Amino acid sequence: MGTKLMKPERFNALHASMKAWSDELGNLLIEAFHYLALFVIGASIVWSAVFAYAGMVAQGHATIGDILLLFIYLELGAMVGIYFKTNVMPVRCLIYVAITALARLVIADVSAHHEAGMGMLWVSAAILLLAIATRVILKPPSDNG
Template sequence: MKDCPEQNLTENIRRRFDRFINVVELAGLILIGLATAYAMAIEAWRVLMAGQVSLTDLLLMFLYLEVLAMDARYLRLGQMPVRFPLYIAMASLARDLILRAGDTADQHVLLTTLGIAVLAISVYILRYGQHRYPARDDDGREELRRPEPANK
């Protein structure tokens, strides 16, 4: 049975749009990676010029490394575990806690610490769930990357 011309046109438009979205996604990921590397280099330069390293400097560089790792993983595999942003959030909250040490109320310290604990528990639950109930790749990427069938 032959496909109708409208269906071929629709499929052609979908494939072209998907390729366009993939190019935009790739460009965005490259831009994020370059911007993160640049920000990390500026922070490293600032630390070198100051001649001393603080814990907040190290946490900021750790945040940059996590963003780079997340970006690289997404570029390589086309997927990103949810736990990566959770790691970034935990490091960010820890950095905020250290930066504001002594300047904030006890309630802020307690809530920030509770936030870090909730995120850590979330990561543990996600890791357990991924190990116990592995998911199959069902996002449709392999279907989109399949070569087009030859016309008969």
């Protein structure tokens, strides 16, 4: 009794079926990881914002740098929300976060040194460059070309 070899058409059908099943499983695992990662990032942002706010409350007041930090958390949360709903990375939100972080740096530098130096000029130039970048990136690219 010899082993019966599979006919090529049955083999091709089995191969196509297995490939379709593995592609489906792979897509499901990627999507599950995607949602899990977004929830972890979102929870981390909320957690950090709550602790930053609790520190401000314990301090008894909030500085302008503290308020800008809360705006950074807000922008990061909005970015996660946009990405969650659209699956498109909102690059403009990243630029807004960078502008806010640089503005916070300028304010902290002025508060500490009470004078403007060359470093502030470079940071201001970076803010201007980022602001120009937000105008260049007006909207996400469309699929219809």
